[in-house]
Amino acid sequence: MPPEVMRLLEALAIAAVFILILPKRSWRSLGPRFRDLMTGRRTSLFEPPRPPQGGLPRQLQVELRRIFELGVPVFVAARIAERRARVTHEVEEAAWRRSSSAVLLDLLQRRVDEAEARRRLEALGLPPPQAKAEPAARAPRSAMPLEWFVRHEPAPVAA
Amino acid sequence: MSTASSSPRSGIRVGPILVTAAIMVVCLSVWAAAVVANPIRDQLQGILNFARLPAVVLTALMVGLAVAAVALLRSDGAEPEARVEPLLPRPVLPASRRRQPLISFHRLEPSAGSSTLCFNLGALLAAEGIVDERSGGRRPRPICLLEAGDLSDRLDLYPEPLTDYLARNPVSVGDELLGFAKRHPTGLELLCISEGAINGQRLRVLLPFLRKHYDVILLDCPSGDRWLTEVALDLSELVLVVGLPSSRSAAAAAAWAEEAWRRGLEGRSAVVVNRVGPDGHVPDALVAGFLHQAELPDDPSVGAADSHALPWSLAFTSLAARHLREAARETLGDFLRTRAPNAA
Numbered sequence: 497m498p499p500e501v502m503r504l505l506e507a508l509a510i511a512a513v514f515i516l517i518l519p520k521r522s523w524r525s526l527g528p529r530f531r532d533l534m535t536g537r538r539t540s541l542f543e544p545p546r547p548p549q550g551g552l553p554r555q556l557q558v559e560l561r562r563i564f565e566l567g568v569p570v571f572v573a574a575r576i577a578e579r580r581a582r583v584t585h586e587v588e589e590a591a592w593r594r595s596s597s598a599v600l601l602d603l604l605q606r607r608v609d610e611a612e613a614r615r616r617l618e619a620l621g622l623p624p625p626q627a628k629a630e631p632a633a634r635a636p637r638s639a640m641p642l643e644w645f646v647r648h649e650p651a652p653v654a655a
Numbered sequence: 656m657s658t659a660s661s662s663p664r665s666g667i668r669v670g671p672i673l674v675t676a677a678i679m680v681v682c683l684s685v686w687a688a689a690v691v692a693n694p695i696r697d698q699l700q701g702i703l704n705f706a707r708l709p710a711v712v713l714t715a716l717m718v719g720l721a722v723a724a725v726a727l728l729r730s731d732g733a734e735p736e737a738r739v740e741p742l743l744p745r746p747v748l749p750a751s752r753r754r755q756p757l758i759s760f761h762r763l764e765p766s767a768g769s770s771t772l773c774f775n776l777g778a779l780l781a782a783e784g785i786v787d788e789r790s791g792g793r794r795p796r797p798i799c800l801l802e803a804g805d806l807s808d809r810l811d812l813y814p815e816p817l818t819d820y821l822a823r824n825p826v827s828v829g830d831e832l833l834g835f836a837k838r839h840p841t842g843l844e845l846l847c848i849s850e851g852a853i854n855g856q857r858l859r860v861l862l863p864f865l866r867k868h869y870d871v872i873l874l875d876c877p878s879g880d881r882w883l884t885e886v887a888l889d890l891s892e893l894v895l896v897v898g899l900p901s902s903r904s905a906a907a908a909a910a911w912a913e914e915a916w917r918r919g920l921e922g923r924s925a926v927v928v929n930r931v932g933p934d935g936h937v938p939d940a941l942v943a944g945f946l947h948q949a950e951l952p953d954d955p956s957v958g959a960a961d962s963h964a965l966p967w968s969l970a971f972t973s974l975a976a977r978h979l980r981e982a983a984r985e986t987l988g989d990f991l992r993t994r995a996p997n998a999a
Contacts (some may be wrong), residue, residue, distance in 0.1 A: 499690070500690045503686055503689050503690055503700070503703055504686050505688075506681060506686075506703040506704070506706065506707045506710070507685055507686035507703060508682065509706075509707065509710035509711055509714060510685075510706050510710045511678050511679055511681075511683075511729055512710070512714045513709075513710045513713045513714050513717070514678045514682075515675055515678055515786065516713075516714060516717040516718070516721075516924050517713070517717065518674065518678070520670060520671035520674040520675065521668070521670060521671060522670070523936070524866075527741055528742060529742055532742070534792075537745075537977075537981075538740045538742075539740065539913065540740065541846045542739070543739050544738065544739070544740075549907075551724050552722070552725065555725050555726075555729070556721075556722065556725050559721075559725050563721050564675075565668065565671045567722050568717040568718075568724075569720075569723045571721060571724060572720055572721070572724040575724045575725075575728040576728060579728055581836075588971070589971055592971040593971075595783065596782050596783060596794075597779075597782050597783055597969040597970075597971075598969075598971070600782050600840060600841050600969060601965075601966075601969045601970060603840050604840055604841075604965055604966070604969075605965070610840070613840075619894035622794055623675060623785070623793050624794065624842075625781055625782065625793075625794050625841055625842025626781065626793070626794050626795070626796035626842040627842075628833075628836075628838040629796060629798075629831060629833050629836065629869065630833065631830030631869040632827060632830075632867075
């Protein structure tokens with residue numbers, strides 16, 4: 497092999513390493529994005545990954561663009577963080593299903609009636625929504641006793 | 656409502672291609688310098704000789720790592736989010752500590768979303784909030800004074816009864832006012848107001864009465880009503896200025912920020928940037944004048960829910976709801992504490 501071609505292959509191998517290692521998308525936003533992923537505030541680093549389908553070659557083909565754009569180290573970190581975010585998301589969704597928001601949303605979408613919604617909230621140990629505000633019941637006050645008027649009757653003015 | 660966020664995966668990004676091209680140019684320059692006669696040719700050949708083996712090993716390692724990550728970190732469930740989530744900063748909002756706070760919403764431009772935010776915050780508080788935790792806890796009863804518009808129409812709310820009542824009772828209000836409020840199934844109560852119906856003086860009369868019967872008062876302030884806006888600014892525990900990530904909102908925000916500083920309201924006013932696109936772009940001028948801010952993403956489910964007068968803030972799948980909850984916990988943390996189910 498001519499030495500020039502040999503040198504070219506060496507240079508291309510070095511280029512390939514840099515291309516595979518370096519992230520190529522907004523470096524400054526990577527930190528906040530990973531923080532959000534780890535706390536479950538978002539579910540994917542940038543765009544959502546395509547749904548898994550087919551075997552490993554198909555998966556690799558689907559992820560090729562992300563591998564290229566993120567670089568392998570960030571891609572691997574993103575896969576781990578996205579997996580964790582997915583677990584957090586599922587836990588939150590399970591908690592939401594047991595919340596009054598889920599029950600009331602079912603009620604609003606007419607999947608359950610008011611009685612069933614009330615029963616479900618009670619079963620979940622959740623307080624029901626407030627009833628309509630009503631005027632405070634006021635007991636009628638008794639009239640002032642006659643003695644009071646007699647006691648406070650002004651003295652007759654002498655002419 | 657923009658649906659730009661619904662096609663996140665298409666399009667070629669220039670940045671990664673430019674970076675790759677730059678790497679290729681540098682490496683080919685090194686190669687050219689290593690084969691053409693020049694003073695540093697020997698050094699460059701030495702570097703290429705030295706780097707050859709590590710480069711091949713690292714390339715193989717990276718490829719192996721990528722394959723292993725794809726093979727081992729497979730996710731078999733459905734994707735939780737099918738759209739791009741913009742990178743939004745965490746909300747920074749003042750905490751409201753008053754027992755029956757008044758929160759007023761002011762829009763920076765038409766269709767900024769102040770009515771839907773007002774309604775949805777109320778529904779969220781009514782459905783998820785807790786008051787009097789020591790005595791077992793009950794749901795709060797918020798009231799939302801919603802400006803007449805599309806949303807109020809869909810909720811079957813009309814401003815005329817309240818307008819007539821207030822015209823007949825200009826100096827005081829009685830319990831019969833409760834009859835005009837419509838109860839939403841979430842426990843939120845709604846009153847519809849039209850521009851000019853509640854002026855500043857009437858708001859001062861109404862407020863003590865509303866505080867007697869409701870835990871939170873949410874006012875969707877008609878933007879044309881200058882007098883009501885003035886009084887709402889004075890009386891509100893939290894002034895939320897709602898805008899879009901547009902130059903029009905940015906221009907209007909400057910005047911609001913100046914007014915807030917002039918009156919000393921900066922500690923209890925915040926800008927809410929609604930419908931932030933997938934690129935997360937928000938004009939600096941829109942948020943620069945405010946100490947407090949929150950951003951909500953563009954979410955197609957909001958428009959769909961609004962068209963059916965459903966509170967999207969209760970839905971788990973709504974991206975905007977997730978961020979609204981986060982913002983609501985920040986400012987109304989006393990109402991929205993996390994509470995374990997079956998705690999009773």
